Amino acid sequence: MALRHLSTAPKTADFTPLQEHQEQTPSTFFGAKPVLYAHYSGLALSASPEKLAEDATFSAFKTEHDAESGDALIKDVEIWVNSENLILFQSTPTPTGVNIPYPSIALHATLKYKGTTDALLLNLSLNDANNVNDADDINILELTILPPGHTTASPQSACIPDIFAAMNTCADLHPDPDEGGEENGVFDETAPGATGWITADNMGDFEDAEGNLNVTVIGGEELGPGAGTVRARDDGTETNGMTDADDEGHGEKYQRTG
Numbered sequence: 001m002a003l004r005h006l007s008t009a010p011k012t013a014d015f016t017p018l019q020e021h022q023e024q025t026p027s028t029f030f031g032a033k034p035v036l037y038a039h040y041s042g043l044a045l046s047a048s049p050e051k052l053a054e055d056a057t058f059s060a061f062k063t064e065h066d067a068e069s070g071d072a073l074i075k076d077v078e079i080w081v082n083s084e085n086l087i088l089f090q091s092t093p094t095p096t097g098v099n100i101p102y103p104s105i106a107l108h109a110t111l112k113y114k115g116t117t118d119a120l121l122l123n124l125s126l127n128d129a130n131n132v133n134d135a136d137d138i139n140i141l142e143l144t145i146l147p148p149g150h151t152t153a154s155p156q157s158a159c160i161p162d163i164f165a166a167m168n169t170c171a172d173l174h175p176d177p178d179e180g181g182e183e184n185g186v187f188d189e190t191a192p193g194a195t196g197w198i199t200a201d202n203m204g205d206f207e208d209a210e211g212n213l214n215v216t217v218i219g220g221e222e223l224g225p226g227a228g229t230v231r232a233r234d235d236g237t238e239t240n241g242m243t244d245a246d247d248e249g250h251g252e253k254y255q256r257t258g
Contacts, residue, residue, distance in 0.1 A: 003104060003126065005057040006097035009089050010080050012039075038081040038166035040159045042148035045074040045088065046113070051141045055126045058141065060096045069114070079145065081166040083173055100124060102174040106140060108167050110160060113146060118157035120145040120164055 015036035045061075049072040052058045063072040080087040086105065089097030106123040113119035126139040147157040 003055070003057050003101075003124070004099040005060065006087065006089060006099055007095060009078070009091055009095055009097065010087055012036075015080070015082055034082040034084040036080065036082045037170055038159075038163050039079065040148075040163065041076075041078040042156075043077045043079055043159075044146040044150060045077055046071045046144040046146060047074075047141060048072070054139065055141065057098045060094075061090050062093055062096075077145075079163060081163060081170060083170055086167065086170070102171045103176060105167075105171065106138075108164065108171070110164055111144075113144060113150065117150050117155050118147065118160040119150070120160050120167075 014033065016033045018035055018037050021035045046066065046069070047058070049063065049065075052061070052063065052072055061074045063074050066073050074090060076090060076092060078089045078091065080089070085102065086100040087097060088100070089095070104125045106125055107121070108123075109121050111119055111121050122143045122145065124141045124143055126141050145160075145163065147155045147159055149155045150157075
């Protein structure tokens with residue numbers, strides 16, 4: 001899922017307010033409006049100007065140069081944290097925004113911007129995750145969300161923990177499809193018998209009603225004819241599928257232990 005450019009600002013009517021969502025049980029979840037968990041305006045974004053230029057969507061934002069840090073500042077940003085995606089939108093001078101799928105957010109965390117101001121750090125994957133085969137190919141944009149009035153002595157930073165909590169909730173609604181193991185069709189090699197080894201933990205899976213060992217099927221794959229067969233030695237004793245003839249005259253090298 002890739003980032004998507006927006007040229008029209010979202011509207012409050014596009015979403016279901018969180019309180020309304022919590023107070024009712026919808027008759028159907030299909031076609032329902034996304035739930036709005038947090039909405040704030042007047043924020044700013046801070047990022048490396050070189051990294052912003054690498055992405056067509058972010059390069060469309062109007063930026064200012066921060067002489068102190070050398071970063072680019074995107075001012076007057078509105079944030080919409082909803083159950084479907086994260087939206088950042090700048091209405092002036094030209095309406096432009098970005099729709100960010102939650103799986104594209106590799107990291108979100110709170111931090112102290114310049115050591116003093118509460119802010120929110122985002123690491124965004126600029127790639128379409130479905131088209132990246134190697135983790136080394138992932139292009140990450142480090143983006144800092146700053147509260148209104150971040151340049152003043154009293155920034156309105158109370159919104160930062162609220163945005164962070166809302167993102168936690170919404171991100172949990174979109175788990176990484178690569179996680180989850182066996183439930184998502186990923187083969188679990190630690191499962192009893194999965195690798196074909198017979199242990200004390202899975203012995204019962206390979207015994208018949210009389211308690212005899214049956215290994216014609218191991219790890220879900222059918223073995224060839226004779227699998228599990230115990231042959232007799234020339235002297236009438238049994239060995240584990242091998243006779244003196246199979247030893248090619250080197251039976252003296254193998255000491256029988258059982």
